[in-house]
Amino acid sequence: MLWDARRGVVLHALRGHNGSADAVSLSADGTRAASSGADGRVMVWEVGRGVLLRTLRGHRGSVLGVALSATGHRVVSGGSDHAVRLWDAESGRVLRAYPTNPNASIRSVALSGDNTRVFAANYAGTVYAWELKTGRQIATWTDPDGWNAALATDWRGERAVTVSGTSPARVWSLGKKAPIATLHADGGEFQGVAMSADGNQVVTVGEDTVARRWDARPQVDGMALPGHREDIWSIAVVPGRSMVYTASSDHTVRCWDLSRGLSSGPVLSHPDMVRSVAVSHDGQRVLTGSDDRKARVWSAAGNVLRELVGHDGEVARAIWSADESTIATASADGTAILWDAGNGAPRHRLKGHGASLLAVAFSADGRQVLTGSQDQTARLWDVATGALLQTFIGHENFVRDVR
Known part of the structure; x- marks a missing residue:
């Protein structure tokens, strides 16, 4: 669904996937959206009219992660076939494939806001970072808890954050092998995450009835919003x-x-x-x-x-x-x-x-x-x-x- 964020109303229902739609992404300029699903396809949509512009085919199996560039002309996708691909949204061509562990499905992908770096996280706990243009791998991090559920990055692609269920959320920085911050929730599971453009703040959501805003700088505790006594x-x-x-x-x-x-x-x-x-x-x-x-x-x-x-x-x-x-x-x-x-x-x-x-x-x-x-x-x-x-x-x- 495409929503008007100011009025809270549905603008368009985007229909086309055969089966579940597993991931969505919106371009920074708000002109395009991308969706991916269990049918192995990535779909690029025009936001204004809610029409399908391009279907990207090539993955074998579910496409679990998708990310759009700022203007919507480039798409990054990753899925159960272990592949991470960069697409030209205009022609539908694959511009680049990024090498990953052939034994672990890609769960989430991200593209830095300045369109210079690509990130991917898999179910084996590995986080990858590449230069978008050259495909050169610039970082690999390993989550000690062994899997990743969601991934987000800052604008310049210098930091990334991963969440993995009941395990802590971890903030990673280029040039450092170990996480620079580990974010512990009091209970429940982390299910989603976002990072501010400067990489200094993280918001996590989960099962424990609380959305948390964290300081993503090294080892600063997060802030909950306490007050309610029940669900x-x-x-x-x-x-x-x-x-x-x-x-x-x-x-x-x-x-x-x-x-x-x-x-x-x-x-x-x-x-x-x-x-x-x-x-x-x-x-x-x-x-x-x-x-x-x-x-x-x-x-x-x-x-x-x-x-x-x-x-x-x-x-x-x-x-x-x-x-x-x-x-x-x-x-x-x-x-x-x-x-x-x-x-x-x-x-x-x-x-x-x-x-x-x-x-x-x-x-x-x-x-x-x-x-x-x-x-x-x-x-x-x-x-x-x-x-x-x-x-x-x-x-x-x-x-x-x-x-």
Whole structure:
């Protein structure tokens, strides 16, 4: 999916892979995207129109990692066939193949922001670095824990960071064999990682309900965002600011200032666990959904502006349409309700699912809404009339998310 990062709406659904899509990458100028998957193909897309520009074929087996150059004209890929390739996205030609261990699948690849260096990490714990133009290998590092799940690099390709499940994250630097920093989480698994352009900060995400920001300089401890006492269900980013909201089973929603790593502003409270949080485009309103069967619209100052009452079960999800004129809530009572965001009045109750609803999403133009349910179906509705347009049947388990 291609999303508008400011409005939080889907711009295009990129369809074409036969099987799972295992990796995606966006060019720095935002004009192109690349995806790779279990079908052994790499696909290059135009972001503006969401159309396929080129399909790159040559890998044998799943392509687990892909990275785009700043302008999207070069693509790096790596996969289960142990190969790392540099492609010309215009012609589809392979420009270079980089040698790796023939007995270990490539799990992740990265391209430095200045397009001078290529990185790859495999399941055997080896991290490679090459000069892009010449193919000369300039570094090889070995993770002592034996495998790598994800990889990121700084802008100039002088540092890289790897994560490997329950093992520590490690920061590597050209010219040094051992990691310059080892980042230990308190629990859970590392599942993803990003590095700042200057290589001095790292963000990791994992299973322990916490996103962590680390100082990537040698042996400086990371910073967690403590405060919630129970599971975190939802997170929402404040557009244009280094702030996020988190919703938790401890009945609260908290706002965090990421620049300082501190809780900021009032704590928003429901009588029961809060499963959903969303933020308006201007950052001045917050929308929450709770097991108390209500959704609430709050001011950023912590005042309740609207209380949406009408469900007979827990509110699993609450969202705004792109123009913020309509609110949709999805509930364990098996229905979704469309609300007038201005006065809080219900417009339509969407009935038809045979079990609890778990997900809801508006179309980009706000004219349709999609719901997902424990009845293993997704259903598409007309926002203006509340009429059911289509039912999607085929899943063999709960439909937990829709876009």
